[in-house]
Structures are given as structure tokens and as C-alpha cells.
Amino acid sequence: MTILAIDTSNYTLGIALLNEETVIGEYITNVKVNHSVRAMPAIEALMKDCSISPKQLTKIVVAKGPGSYTGVRIGVTIAKTLAWSLNIPIVGISSLEILTASVGRYFTGYISPLFDARRGQIYTGLYQYQNGDLQTIYKDQNVLTINWIDTLKSLDKPILFVGNDLPIHREVIERELGEKALFAEITEHNPRPSELGLLGKTRPTEEIHSFVPNYIRLAEAEVKWMEANQIEETK
Amino acid sequence: MEKDLYIMGIETSCDETAVAIIKNGNEIVANVVASQIESHKRFGGVVPEIASRHHVEQMTIVFEEAMNQANLTFVDLDAIAVTEGPGLVGALLIGVNAAKAISFAHQIPLVAVHHIAGHIYANRLVKEMSFPLLSLVVSGGHTEIVFMKEHGHFQVIGETRDDAAGEAYDKVARTLNLPYPGGPHIDRLAQEGKPTIDLPRAWLEEGSYDFSFSGLKSSVINTVHNLTQRGETVAPENLAASFQQSVIDVLVTKTVRATKEFQVKQVLLAGGVAANRGLRKALEEAFYELPVDLVIPPLSLCTDNAAMIAAAGTVLFEKGQRAGMDLNANPGLDLEIHN
Ligand SMILES: [Zn+2]
Numbered sequence: 382m383t384i385l386a387i388d389t390s391n392y393t394l395g396i397a398l399l400n401e402e403t404v405i406g407e408y409i410t411n412v413k414v415n416h417s418v419r420a421m422p423a424i425e426a427l428m429k430d431c432s433i434s435p436k437q438l439t440k441i442v443v444a445k446g447p448g449s450y451t452g453v454r455i456g457v458t459i460a461k462t463l464a465w466s467l468n469i470p471i472v473g474i475s476s477l478e479i480l481t482a483s484v485g486r487y488f489t490g491y492i493s494p495l496f497d498a499r500r501g502q503i504y505t506g507l508y509q510y511q512n513g514d515l516q517t518i519y520k521d522q523n524v525l526t527i528n529w530i531d532t533l534k535s536l537d538k539p540i541l542f543v544g545n546d547l548p549i550h551r552e553v554i555e556r557e558l559g560e561k562a563l564f565a566e567i568t569e570h571n572p573r574p575s576e577l578g579l580l581g582k583t584r585p586t587e588e589i590h591s592f593v594p595n596y597i598r599l600a601e602a603e604v605k606w607m608e609a610n611q612i613e614e615t616k
Numbered sequence: 617m618e619k620d621l622y623i624m625g626i627e628t629s630c631d632e633t634a635v636a637i638i639k640n641g642n643e644i645v646a647n648v649v650a651s652q653i654e655s656h657k658r659f660g661g662v663v664p665e666i667a668s669r670h671h672v673e674q675m676t677i678v679f680e681e682a683m684n685q686a687n688l689t690f691v692d693l694d695a696i697a698v699t700e701g702p703g704l705v706g707a708l709l710i711g712v713n714a715a716k717a718i719s720f721a722h723q724i725p726l727v728a729v730h731h732i733a734g735h736i737y738a739n740r741l742v743k744e745m746s747f748p749l750l751s752l753v754v755s756g757g758h759t760e761i762v763f764m765k766e767h768g769h770f771q772v773i774g775e776t777r778d779d780a781a782g783e784a785y786d787k788v789a790r791t792l793n794l795p796y797p798g799g800p801h802i803d804r805l806a807q808e809g810k811p812t813i814d815l816p817r818a819w820l821e822e823g824s825y826d827f828s829f830s831g832l833k834s835s836v837i838n839t840v841h842n843l844t845q846r847g848e849t850v851a852p853e854n855l856a857a858s859f860q861q862s863v864i865d866v867l868v869t870k871t872v873r874a875t876k877e878f879q880v881k882q883v884l885l886a887g888g889v890a891a892n893r894g895l896r897k898a899l900e901e902a903f904y905e906l907p908v909d910l911v912i913p914p915l916s917l918c919t920d921n922a923a924m925i926a927a928a929g930t931v932l933f934e935k936g937q938r939a940g941m942d943l944n945a946n947p948g949l950d951l952e953i954h955n
Contacts, residue, residue, distance in 0.1 A: 459717045
């Protein structure tokens with residue numbers, strides 16, 4: 382078994398190779414440079430360094446969002462095309478789950494991984510490790526940071542926040558949640574592609590053709606179109 | 617006997633997800649196009665984000681259909697040719713990354729193709745090219761006259777300074793309350809009407825092969841506005857006919873003049889607007905007497921497709937052009953430096 386894991390859903394570009402027992406190789410960068418230019422060369426270089434040829438791959442695991450629409454699409458397109466053309470299964474994993482798995486395995490409180498979604502919003506969800514299993518408490522969503530904090534106020538355990546976009550939202554979280562809020566260290570903010578691969582090891586595979594990113598949000602034109610048409614209806 | 621050459625083409629520059637496979641540069645063995653036009657109609661134009669989302673949904677389905685049609689395996693493919701640009705960046709990215717993934721998975725050489733080179737090479741699927749030649753490229757985003765002295769060599773001798781002809785069609789169609797996309801509707805209306813309204817023709821400077829359609833477009837809008845002000849109605853078929861004749865007059869006259877100046881052997885029509893019946897007829901009439909071979913591809917090869925990308929890709933592949941795993945989408949790609 383050889384798994385190729387691909388994450389291009391946010392600024393962090395992550396590629397990993399795993400087999401039954403070990404992580405064979407892992408590549409992570411966190412720079413604002415086009416994933417379209419760098420994803421395939423990174424896959425090519427990592428596989429070459431690990432002496433693994435494309436035909437040896439047995440599964441593709443990909444981060445399916447939320448995140449940058451374009452970023453997610455690049456990873457999902459590469460993953461779908463590799464899986465289809467090599468005739469191997471594909472698994473999609475939430476980008477927020479990868480971030481959670483990269484930081485909280487031995488933490489007993491709640492974990493809120495986040496990516497900035499602009500205009501005071503974040504993509505987040507609430508996760509918790511229970512007996513070593515990653516459980517979803519609140520599903521991935523696009524929410525105003527301030528509303529998200531309100532949701533978390535009643536929780537009885539500390540909440541660990543993680544993600545490279547944390548500095549944008551940290552002040553308000555700290556102010557509203559006080560000591561209940563914990564913040565991951567900078568070494569923990571890059572989602573680890575090996576965790577992505579590990580999560581994908583046991584999850585159900587997707588139907589390749591119909592597999593699509595989880596954008597969470599509709600395209601803006603669709604939202605506007607729906608608004609416009611509702612206004613027409615009520616006139 | 618030499619081995620047959622099989623090239624796969626991939627095209628996702630706008631709202632069609634297309635994959636084709638052609639043999640020896642001119643024989644189509646598979647040609648699959650998934651159009652998204654129905655999905656964009658309600659927005660009155662192509663929405664880039666929605667186009668990109670559809671490409672992700674369609675890409676592997678279209679690949680599979682093309683491979684099944686061709687009845688080939690990856691081992692049979694000599695190269696993967698993909699549209700690098702110009703076009704919508706988010707849409708191009710899907711084709712480019714899918715192409716790279718197949719190229720890497722099966723170690724097949726990758727070739728980057730300019731979308732307009734593809735439109736021109738659609739003609740080679742109909743008839744062998746003879747050089748030097750001229751191509752009149754008319755589409756939603758382009759209006760240009762391209763001179764080719766040999767395979768893979770493109771020189772733009774004239775281009776639009778503002779709107780592309782296709783854009784002007786879409787805007788005029790909107791003025792006449794015709795549904796999107798407007799081009800075919802204007803073409804149909806124009807057949808029913810007469811060019812009774814005097815509209816301008818932008819010839820530009822003496823000897824220029826450039827085009828300009830924004831003045832014509834404004835003139836149509838003003839004409840409709842003024843008539844409505846006076847309480848008169850516009851006969852849409854006559855307005856469509858007048859507009860179409862103005863566009864065609866300029867396109868055909870400049871093409872004929874360039875044909876003579878550059879002493880070409882062949883003239884190729886290319887691009888989506890090449891489906892326009894009025895334009896096809898006017899070109900056929902103008903070239904009837906001339907000692908030049910006029911080639912007009914069938915409608916299915918005029919609109920965006922991947923067979924044309926594979927056809928252009930074949931020539932570039934034979935010239936030794938190769939793209940690497942770092943190939944990116946280039947929405948503003950220049951045709952001339954690309955050879
Ligand atoms: Zn086109």
C-alpha cells in the first residue's frame with residue numbers, strides 16, 4: 382500500500398507519501414506562491430526522492446476544503462485525474478480536520494481549527510479526540526468569528542485554536558473567551574499532509590467522477606441571483 | 617511504415633470542458649465537449665467561478681468518454697496537449713493541472729497550446745494547410761488576422777482595439793432583449809431582415825488591419841434609444857441585419873486586402889463567430905473569384921473543442937516544444953511568442 386496525500390487548499394502546500402507503517406516522505410511549504418506552478422513539481426520531486434513511481438501508488442487522499450476556491454480545485458483536480466488515470470481509489474478529507482489532527486491527538490479539550498474567510502468570518506468546525514478517535518462536534522462552517530465565539534462560550538472544557546490565520550482573529554477570541562482559549566504554537570499551524578494521508582487510510586472512498594470540493598459557500602453570482610429572484614417573487 | 621501519432625487535447629479556457637484525441641495531426645478519433653452553457657444562461661454570461669466548478673465536475677468524465685471513444689490506452693498516447701491560455705484563469709487551471717497529472721502518471725510528454733493557435737488548427741482537421749496563409753479569427757474574445765509563413769509560426773497583422781466581434785454581438789443582442797448567447801440569435805434574425813439602417817464601419821487608418829467595434833455597438837444602442845424616444849418601434853430583424861452587415865463588411869474587406877498584400881495561398885476562418893452564416897456566405901462570395909483557397913471548418917469545429925488543441929499540439933510536439941510540471945495557466949498568453 383502506498384498513499385499519496387495532497388493538500389493545496391490553503392497557503393500551506395503539503396504532499397506526503399505513506400505506507401502501512403510509516404510516513405515515507407513529507408513536503409510542506411507555507412508561502413504565497415501559486416499552487417498550480419508548485420504542486421505537481423512537489424509531487425514529482427517527493428516521489429523521486431522516495432523512489433516511488435506513479436504506478437506504485439494505491440490510493441490518493443486529498444484535502445477537499447474549505448479554503449481558497451482555486452487552491453482546493455487545483456488539489457482536487459490533480460487528485461481526481463491521478464486516481465482516475467491510475468485506476469486507484471480517492472478519499473477526500475476536510476481541510477479543517479487535517480489541521481486538527483496535526484495538533485490535538487493528546488489534548489482532551491475541544492479543538493477549533495480555522496482559516497480566515499474575510500469580512501470578519503472564518504471557516505471552522507469543532508472537533509475533539511475521544512479515546513484516540515477524532516470526533517466532529519460542530520460540522521465545518523463559514524461563520525462570523527464573533528458568532529462562533531458565542532457558540533463556544535457555554536462549553537465546559539478549554540478550546541484550542543489552530544491555524545496560520547489565527548493572528549487575524551486572536552484578539553477577539555482572547556477578549557471574549559479569556560482563559561478558556563488556548564492557542565497553538567507556530568510550528569503547529571501548517572496542516573500536516575501525513576495526517577491527511579493517515580485520515581484517508583481508513584475513510585470510505587469517493588466515487589471519482591462525482592467527487593467535488595467542499596466549498597461550503599455558493600459562488601457569489603449564485604447568491605446574488607437567488608436574492609434577486611426572491612425579490613422578484615415577493616414583488 | 618511509421619508509427620501513428622496519437623495526441624490528446626485538453627481545453628477548458630471558458631465554459632466547455634473538452635478532451636479529444638487525434639491521429640497524425642488531422643484525423644479525429646475522439647472528440648468530447650461538455651458544454652456548461654445552460655448553467656450560465658440565467659446569469660446572462662459566463663460566470664468564472666461557476667465555470668471553474670463545472671470543469672472540476674466534468675473533467676474525468678470527459679477524459680473517460682474520450683478514451684472510450686478512441687478505444688486507446690495511455691500507452692498509445694504520444695503527447696498531451698493542453699490550452700495554456702488565453703482565457704479565464706480559474707477555468708484554464710483545471711485543464712492545465714489535469715493535463716500535468718496524466719502526463720506525470722503515465723510519463724507522457726506535455727505540450728502547451730495557445731487557444732487561438734488551436735482555433736486556427738481546427739482547419740487542419742478539414743484540409744491540409746498550405747503556406748503562406750492567413751487566418752481570420754473571430755470569437756467572443758478575439759478578432760484578429762493572423763499570418764502564418766509555416767507551421768507553428770504566428771504573426772498577428774491586425775487585431776481589435778476595443779471589443780471583440782463576439783462581444784459586440786452579445787451586447788447588441790442584449791439591447792434587442794435576445795437571450796444569451798446573442799450571436800446565433802442575431803445571425804438568425806439578420807437572415808429575416810434587411811440592412812435598412814445606416815450604421816458606421818470603422819476602417820481606421822489607411823492600410824491598417826486592426827478592428828474596432830465599440831463605435832458600432834454604441835451606434836446600435838443609440839439608434840434603438842432614439843427611435844424609442846420618438847415613440848417609433850425598431851424592426852429587430854432589420855437592426856440585426858444592419859449590424860451584421862456592418863461587422864461583416866469590415867471583416868471581409870480587410871481579409872481580402874490582406875490576402876492580396878501577403879500573397880497567401882490559403883485563408884482559414886477560425887473561432888466561434890465562424891459559425892455565423894452571414895459571415896460564411898460573405899466570405900465565400902468575396903473569395904469566389906480569387907485564386908486563393910478559402911477553408912471554413914464545420915460548425916462543430918468552430919466553437920471551442922479539444923480536437924483543435926490536439927491538432928495544434930501535434931505540430932508543436934513535432935517541433936520539439938515541451939512543457940514541464942511547472943506549467944501554469946496564462947490568461948493573457950501572447951500568440952506570437954508562442955512557437
Ligand atoms: Zn475559443
